[in-house]
Amino acid sequence: MSDTHAHSVAFVRETMLPQQPPPVTEAGVVKWMRENLFKGWFNTLLTVVSLYFIFKIVTGAYPWFANGIWNTSSLAECRDMLDGMTGACFSVLTERWNQLLFGFTYPRDAYWRPTLAFVLLIVAIAPVLYPKAPRNLLYFTAVYPFLAYWLIWGGTLLIPLMVLVGLVAGYFAFKQFERQSFAMGMIAGLVSAVVVIWAGSIVPASMPNVMAIEAVQSRDIGGFMLNMILGTVCVSLSLPLGIMLALGRQSSMPIIKWICIIFIEFIRGVPLITLLFVANVVLAYFFPPGSNIDLVLRVIIMITMFSSAYIAEVIRGGLAALPRGQYEAANSLGLDYAQSMRLIILPQALKISIPGIVNVAVGLFKDTTLVSVISMFDLVGMIRGPILASTEWNGVYWELWGFAVFVFFIVCFSISKYSQWLERQLATDHR
């Protein structure tokens, strides 16, 4: 060897060895394939068998997609065009596109309203989901629910406006009384919000045509729009409700604690579908006679209650995972209950609970299709009912259900990807 003094025991390096690339078999694609696909005869066999099946599936499905027909007006016409070849009748999707999205009785000339509401939803949700989005957008997020209600249901703008005014009044009342105690603030806020909304309801009733657009009844709302409405509203309501239930369950005040425990355990012991039937039929008995609570609202109440109980249990797990020292440190610094929860305990507990919360949210979103059994025409209800039952499209199962699968998969997979990203963003403890 030229760079060492081989003849003596003592050793002094005179030239440093340059870094060399690893052998081909230890890097890149070759290494990956060796390690993952062809490691031993059994792995190799599995790889070959899997490749065979993938090949069969792709070659089988390819003509179905490739020969797909997009522009006929009935299944019979589509079959004629295919003339015995394998091929999909995607024309059911194009022909019934608006029905799949908006249901079959939503006014045609108002399709732009839910579409606009959906686009604005993306704007409104951005500052909540991405910390880097401009903070000022949060004001828009606060106004959005009222705007979206007006866009989708129509009628006079004064109704959502009065509700907004009532909530703002409630907020200021809460701020006023919060100094005395948190509970006082909550009660004062709730009472003044209800009073202002109740008193203010005269205004839209007396002027039903001010800033009014064509009103749409709840039973005319359907299609994937209904799934989106139920999904977003119920997720965003059940998260705060779930947090309150989880904290209530830990409360040292026995009455609050028992109310929360009974609520959670009762809801968890009942199937969602039962609750939906209750919403459809029985719930009306609990409201004052004559009051006609909207069916969509009743369903929202039930799904929200259902998923908030599950979210509460997920968050309880997160709370239990925090060491007691965190509570003690927060207390020893003089933070009061609301502060220590908001600043110390919940940020950590919610971070731990993200996978569980997302699990519930994804489940909730898919469960919105259950409303089809109480004769609401969401995406599944539309496919099952008006579309498959029509004379034109009787028998187009693969295309329609495949479309439903695809749409739900896109949404649920995005939610799950977002939650993984969020977890990485929030990982500060073990870097």
Add this chain to the structure above:
Amino acid sequence: MAETANAPMAISDEVAIQIQSMNKWFGSFHVLRDIDLTVYRGERIVIAGPSGSGKSTLIRCINALEEHQKGSITVDGTLLSSDIKNIDTIRSEVGMVFQHFNLFPHLTILENCTLAPIWVRKTPKREAEETAMHFLEKVKIPEQANKYPGQLSGGQQQRVAIARSLCMKPRIMLFDEPTSALDPEMIKEVLDTMVSLAEDGMTMICVTHEMGFARQVAHRVIFMDAGQIVEQNEPEEFFNNPQNERTKLFLSQILGH
């Protein structure tokens, strides 16, 4: 260093903490029995004793992390009651350092230090940050301000915990075995910080097994066993001439090797 720290004139006549015939039970277990203790402003007290003797419970009663069932505790002239406002007032005047640091892992070091001043004292953010940097410099880790607790060593974390307490400008500091969870080479840096705090005249009650620290810094050493104060004396007398049999046994065990 030791001479200045031990200067007796640091203690005033003003009473900082007064505990009178205080009793506490965990269920049916009588943890603290008839504790009487008066701590003067500027006084530094070390509490020693075998594990399970109630030393930690005693100092945790002072800022109401544990509730006592009989007797009274007066901190800074305020009688400790079960009223939540009263408890929060006392807690903001009394700093506490824990065995396991209990830093908030989701906040940076600086945020850990500024959180309580901003939310409890309503200090403006910039002012709170200046105070925080001042105390982080005092505990000699200003350069870590923007890291997260998980990135720091145990000794550094404990010094941050001390700085965090100091940011509330407490009049009394409680230490609950601050060095017990640390590697030997990190104990010194934390003790040094505590000594420098002592030199500033802070009223301190410290539960610790560091007898060297007790000798150097304490005005008074209290020995507890089975929930009672068994013996208390100035450090010289306490270590050289213990009276009670239990104290003798404890000291022979702890100083034996």
